[in-house]
Amino acid sequence: MVGFEFETGWFVDFQPTGAFDDNGDIVAPAPFAKKDVVRHTNNDGFRVEADEAEQGRSELEFVTRPPVAESQAGRQVLFQVMTAMATMTTALLGRAGGGQFSLDQITHDDEDANTLVTPRDAAMLAGPQATTALMLEHIPGMINPGAPAAPLDAAPHAHAAAAGAAAFRGLATLIR
Numbered sequence: 001m002v003g004f005e006f007e008t009g010w011f012v013d014f015q016p017t018g019a020f021d022d023n024g025d026i027v028a029p030a031p032f033a034k035k036d037v038v039r040h041t042n043n044d045g046f047r048v049e050a051d052e053a054e055q056g057r058s059e060l061e062f063v064t065r066p067p068v069a070e071s072q073a074g075r076q077v078l079f080q081v082m083t084a085m086a087t088m089t090t091a092l093l094g095r096a097g098g099g100q101f102s103l104d105q106i107t108h109d110d111e112d113a114n115t116l117v118t119p120r121d122a123a124m125l126a127g128p129q130a131t132t133a134l135m136l137e138h139i140p141g142m143i144n145p146g147a148p149a150a151p152l153d154a155a156p157h158a159h160a161a162a163a164g165a166a167a168f169r170g171l172a173t174l175i176r
Contacts, residue, residue, distance in 0.1 A: 003067035
C-alpha cells in the first residue's frame, strides 16, 4: 500500500460563523490543527487536511485516502484520485491572484463556508511525500532481494545465515 501527501504552501484558517469578541468585533480566523480535516466531503479518494506551516499558521494539504495497492489495479485507482485532486487544484489556482477566499467558493458546499484559504503563490508548488505500508517481516527482502521473509515470531538471526541478510524480529531488532 502506498499513500501520498502534497503540502501546498497555501494557508488555511477556520472562521467561526457569527463569532464575536467582547467588543462586538468579528473573531479573527484561527489556524487548523495538524491533520484536521479541512474539507469533510469525500473527494474521490483524497482528503483535504491541514498541516503545520510557518508563522504558527496551517496550510492546505492533499492526502490520498485510503492508500492504494501497489498493483496495476492500484495504479488505475491512483490515476483517478490524482485526476480528481488535479481538478480541485485547478479550481483553487483560478483564485490564486484574488486574495483570501472561502473554500465554498470552489466546492460549492455550504459546509466549507468557514474555511478560509490564503493563496501564497500563483503555482501552488506542492511538497510531495510518500508513505508506504511495508510489513516488517519483508524488510530483509528489501535489503537483500530474494531473501525469504523472516516471520515476526522467528528466533533472532534465524534466517541470516541462509539468506545472507541480517535477521529480523520486529522493531526491537531494528533498534539494536
